[in-house]
Amino acid sequence: MIDKNENRFEEIISFCKRRGFVFPSSEIYGGFSAVYDYGPYGIELKNAIQAKWWQNMVHNREDVVGLDSAIFMSPKVWQASGHVSGFSDPMAECKKCHTRSRVDHLLEEAGVFADEKMSESEINKIFDKNKDKVKCPKCGSNIFSEAKSFNLLVKSNLGNFTGDWDKEPTYLRGETCQGIYINFKNVLDSSRVKIPFGIAQVGKAFRNEITARQFIFRTREFEQMEFQYFVKPEDAKKQYKRWKEERWDFYVNELGILEKNLRWHKHENLVFYAKEAYDIEYNFPFGFKELEGIHNRSDYDLTQHSKHSGSDLSYTDPRTNEKFMPWVIEASVGLNRILLMVICDAYTKEKIGDEERIVLKLEKSLAPVKIAVFPLLKNKPQLVKKAKEIFDKLKTAWVCEFDDNGNVGKRYRRQDEIGTPYCITVDFDSLDDKAVTIRDRDTMAQERVAIDQLPEYFSQKFS
Numbered sequence: 442m443i444d445k446n447e448n449r450f451e452e453i454i455s456f457c458k459r460r461g462f463v464f465p466s467s468e469i470y471g472g473f474s475a476v477y478d479y480g481p482y483g484i485e486l487k488n489a490i491q492a493k494w495w496q497n498m499v500h501n502r503e504d505v506v507g508l509d510s511a512i513f514m515s516p517k518v519w520q521a522s523g524h525v526s527g528f529s530d531p532m533a534e535c536k537k538c539h540t541r542s543r544v545d546h547l548l549e550e551a552g553v554f555a556d557e558k559m560s561e562s563e564i565n566k567i568f569d570k571n572k573d574k575v576k577c578p579k580c581g582s583n584i585f586s587e588a589k590s591f592n593l594l595v596k597s598n599l600g601n602f603t604g605d606w607d608k609e610p611t612y613l614r615g616e617t618c619q620g621i622y623i624n625f626k627n628v629l630d631s632s633r634v635k636i637p638f639g640i641a642q643v644g645k646a647f648r649n650e651i652t653a654r655q656f657i658f659r660t661r662e663f664e665q666m667e668f669q670y671f672v673k674p675e676d677a678k679k680q681y682k683r684w685k686e687e688r689w690d691f692y693v694n695e696l697g698i699l700e701k702n703l704r705w706h707k708h709e710n711l712v713f714y715a716k717e718a719y720d721i722e723y724n725f726p727f728g729f730k731e732l733e734g735i736h737n738r739s740d741y742d743l744t745q746h747s748k749h750s751g752s753d754l755s756y757t758d759p760r761t762n763e764k765f766m767p768w769v770i771e772a773s774v775g776l777n778r779i780l781l782m783v784i785c786d787a788y789t790k791e792k793i794g795d796e797e798r799i800v801l802k803l804e805k806s807l808a809p810v811k812i813a814v815f816p817l818l819k820n821k822p823q824l825v826k827k828a829k830e831i832f833d834k835l836k837t838a839w840v841c842e843f844d845d846n847g848n849v850g851k852r853y854r855r856q857d858e859i860g861t862p863y864c865i866t867v868d869f870d871s872l873d874d875k876a877v878t879i880r881d882r883d884t885m886a887q888e889r890v891a892i893d894q895l896p897e898y899f900s901q902k903f904s
């Protein structure tokens with residue numbers, strides 16, 4: 442039996458394609474697994490989420506600066522960070538159909554808990570004990586090879602002109618934060634920051650994920666928004682608590698996510714670099730899953746890069762002359778994962794009389810289109826001219842869409858689906874009373890507003 446949530450998720454996935462939010466990659470060539478493209482409304486929504494994060498994490502703070510480091514780095518970075526030897530997931534192969542699966546996911550499907558961070562032998566013990574419960578997602582068999590660690594780093598041949606590709610691969614970055622650590626000294630020497638301070642970065646990351654599933658939740662190419670806060674070792678506990686609170690508040694107060702749909706998950710098995718780790722989980726249609734990771738990474742990264750590069754990345758306090766290796770508090774989230782959360786959270790079906798409307802009840806500042814402008818009728822040049830004038834004026838401050846296709850009811854439905862908070866209609870009265878009708882997405886209430894008051898009206902609505 443297909444459960445209600447599964448239906449809802451399937452519906453959201455097809456909605457994302459139909460309304461130009463997310464497209465499967467390379468569809469005309471039969472697709473390309475675990476990679477997605479973002480359509481006209483998807484990119485607007487993604488940009489709006491990113492801008493909100495940047496405003497909250499960088500521009501609103503005196504102690505945080507931004508960075509944009511390259512996707513490619515010296516392969517030595519990934520050796521020093523521990524990714525070449527330890528960045529892996531447990532994988533097993535079905536002996537019948539040869540499909541490869543993530544063992545912690547197979548166990549999870551069977552209702553058995555196994556942490557992805559467990560050692561190979563730990564996970565094999567649990568896997569062996571539960572072999573009769575797990576099933577290959579493709580053929581249903583339960584005969585598997587033993588679990589082996591599979592490294593997730595994506596190799597490339599960038600700069601390799603000798604063809605010795607396997608001996609000296611370069612990697613597409615597996616996490617954006619390594620670019621922050623290797624630029625720690627550059628930022629320190631070129632700006633006015635002093636510890637404690639943070640560096641924020643948004644950019645692509647790449648992982649050879651074994652199992653591609655749950656749409657854009659887990660993909661092989663994705664974007665991370667990462668934040669690293671450098672502190673004195675003795676302040677790490679206090680700062681960790683602070684950033685846990687700040688990040689929770691971001692989802693509740695900035696993105697409007699209901700607290701009942703969020704929860705904390707404490708990691709008992711810590712990744713090789715972490716001293717303490719919690720995830721914020723969101724209640725996706727497929728259950729509570731990791732949204733963001735908040736980690737106390739200790740002095741692991743700066744120490745490793747100091748050792749491997751020979752550059753001393755320790756910090757000398759200008760007031761006390763005390764020298765120490767800073768500890769790092771990290772908040773790391775996938776931009777695509779937030780986008781999925783925001784769409785799942787906002788996707789609503791409402792009965793209006795005998796009809797049903799789909800409405801994306803997005804927090805207004807995230808809406809891909811903020812204001813839609815309609816002339817009541819397409820074939821009345823005076824109405825079209827006035828509507829165009831209004832559109833041209835408002836589009837300099839907000840993302841606007843001009844729509845004269847079909848009747849006004851249909852235009853409302855189209856805009857509701859993509860979450861447009863306000864629709865303006867220019868009608869025959871507008872030519873005399875110099876006012877327009879504004880319709881609110883959520884309440885569907887309409888009000889008349891003078892055309893020359895529109896900039897002020899929307900400034901207040903979007904403030």
Ligand code: GAP
Nearest residue numbers: 616618658659660663732733734773774775778
């Ligand atoms: N620098 C720490 C780090 O990368 P992580 O838990 O591996 O930690 C952090 O990833 C966040 O990045 C996750 O909470 C998730 O939001 C996002 N993320 C990780 N892998 C992803 C993937 N394959 N697809 C989409 N988002 C991913």
